[in-house]
Amino acid sequence: MIPIGGLGTRLYPLTVDTSKPMVRFLNNFLIDFTLSELAYRGINEVFLGVSGFYNYRDVYDHLGERFRIKIEGENKIIKIRYQPNEDSIGNAHSVKIMVDYYDISDDVLIIQGDTVASINVNNLYKYHQSSEAFMTIVLKEITDPEKLKQFGVAKVDENMKIENFIEKPSNPKELPSRLVNTGIYVLSKDFVKFLRSSEFNEMLKQGKGDFGKDVIPYLISKKYKVMGYVSNGYWFDVGTLDSFMEASYYLLNNIEKERLDVETTYKNVYMQGKSKRSKNDHIELIEKIATNKVQFEGKNLIGRHVKIGENVKMFSSVVDNYTVIKGENEIRNSIIMDRSLIENGAIVEKSIIGRHVKIGENVKIINSHLGNNVIIGDETQIINSSIWPHRTIESKSIISDKKII
Known part of the structure; x- marks a missing residue:
């Protein structure tokens, strides 16, 4: 299950008019990257805890009821189901709505909608079963003191x-410790029963429906067996602009x-695109690089049908389709x-x-x-600033340390 709620305000201006899972990420959609990771790990059914107009409309219009990906030459399909049209007051409440609606009584894997991670599902689930945990929380070691301030740090x-x-x-x-809560959980069958209990319903009446803020502290205080599992794979909470960029460059x-x-x-x-047109674009770009008409440094990702003029210098960047x-x-x-357009002489x-x-x-x-x-x-010069969608900035403007909303 992937709870997808909230407005994604930490990713403004990218999510002002777009659901967070539908933000472009490495020339694809963020939700597609998450689903592809799950597909590689053997998951074949995913429940999306969509909440709100943008979250449901954008995701459903893109995915429908099937996610398809080719893995080692074979087509892999994940069945997609959605939270019914009920309001939720947190990600745990969203999960409860779905387990009730779809009559789920099995163990459940939870991953947050703004998480980009390498998840060894088999090892995680074996650990969960062997430890007989009520709930298992995936932990990640973080050494940067400033980053530690952003998360819940576990005492184990x-x-x-x-x-x-x-x-x-x-x-x-x-x-x-330096172990933080990644928002990736395994819920036992008993936990699913807990979500249907009067105990949890009483929490909901008090407005307590969030895993991190409400449910996990409650379970620990009541001596439920909540276990930690340390992940050695990459993990990013891409809910902020800085972490979004950090994750993009790390994965690239x-x-x-x-x-x-x-x-x-x-x-x-790195060039994307398999069509004849794309291959011709690749040849054209390679010829420009070979003759020094364009310069690249660092690793760069170029999407399908991208056109790059002469005397362009590009350093460690990602350029999406039709730009x-x-x-x-x-x-x-x-x-x-x-589908962006950058005219002559710009610096980004x-x-x-x-x-x-x-x-x-x-x-x-x-x-x-x-x-x-x-x-x-x-x-125009734009320095240390954010521009909200659908705005027009007049020529020769100087914008510094501002939000244009």
Whole structure:
């Protein structure tokens, strides 16, 4: 089950007009990346805890009732089911609604809608069964003190039973561990019964329906067996713009190119697209690189039907499908989403550019985030700022440290 609720405010402006699972991620949709990981791990049925208009409409219109992916030459299908049209007050409540509606009484794997992770489901489930846990929580070791402040940090005993969580600690030096709650859980059959109990219904009446904030502290306080399982794979909570970019670059540099749907590789450039047209685009780009008409450094991901003009310099960036980058541009450590247009002479650095954005000539965008369908006039500078979707910025504007809402 994947609870998909909330407004995704930490990812604004990308999610102002878009469901968080439907944000473009490595030239695909975020939900597709999550589902493909589950498909690789053998999962064949997923329940989506959609809540709210955007969350349901966008996800259902994209996925329907089947998710299809080719793994090692064979078609893999995941059956998709959805939370019924009932409001939920938290991700645990969302799970309860689905187990009731679909009459589920088995063990359940939970992964959050804004989680990007490598999950060894078999090892996790074997651990869960052998420990006879009421609930198993996947933990991840984090060494960066500043990042530790963003999560719940587990205190565990010698058997990995979780004694409590310290939420968003102000002083990481005094913590009992560096293990944080990833939001990935295995719920036992007894836990599913608990969701149907008067005990949990009483919590819901008090407005307590969230795993991390309400349910897990309650279970620990009542001495339920809540176990910790330490994951050695990658894990990112991509609910913030910084972590979204961090996850994108980490995966681009560390996972196999097949998982990125890469068809052609030339030096440090990964190119997507399998059609005849795409292959011609790949040849054209390779010729430009070979003759030094364009320059690439670091690892770069180029989507389908992307056009890149001459004298473009690109450093460690992601460019999505049908994007046009004209000449004399410099793109550094940035993500350009699909169907965007960048006119001549622009500099884009450490920024995220949303879908269908038009950037005029000689524009400078540094450490900023643009929502979908934004238009930026010529000779504009945008520094340390965010532009909400569907906004038009006049030519020669200077925007610094602002939100244009």
